[in-house]
Amino acid sequence: MFKFFFKQENKVEELIYKYLENFQLICENFEKAVFSCIREPLCEEFNFLKEQTDKYESKADDIIDEINNLMYGKV
Numbered sequence: 839m840f841k842f843f844f845k846q847e848n849k850v851e852e853l854i855y856k857y858l859e860n861f862q863l864i865c866e867n868f869e870k871a872v873f874s875c876i877r878e879p880l881c882e883e884f885n886f887l888k889e890q891t892d893k894y895e896s897k898a899d900d901i902i903d904e905i906n907n908l909m910y911g912k913v
Contacts, residue, residue: 857901
């Protein structure tokens, strides 16, 4: 029984690190998007970077949902 809880705890910890890595990508991509728009007033690259950032944010939401399910879902 305790193995199950420790296994779940390890999975949650792994997902938290995965979330943090993804969050770092979101921040870096957002920074690139803002600076690309400052450099080029037409902001051509901005839309591409914005779409990428949206995908990273969606992935982050999926990770958070998985963490919530592991922590608060039915055992």
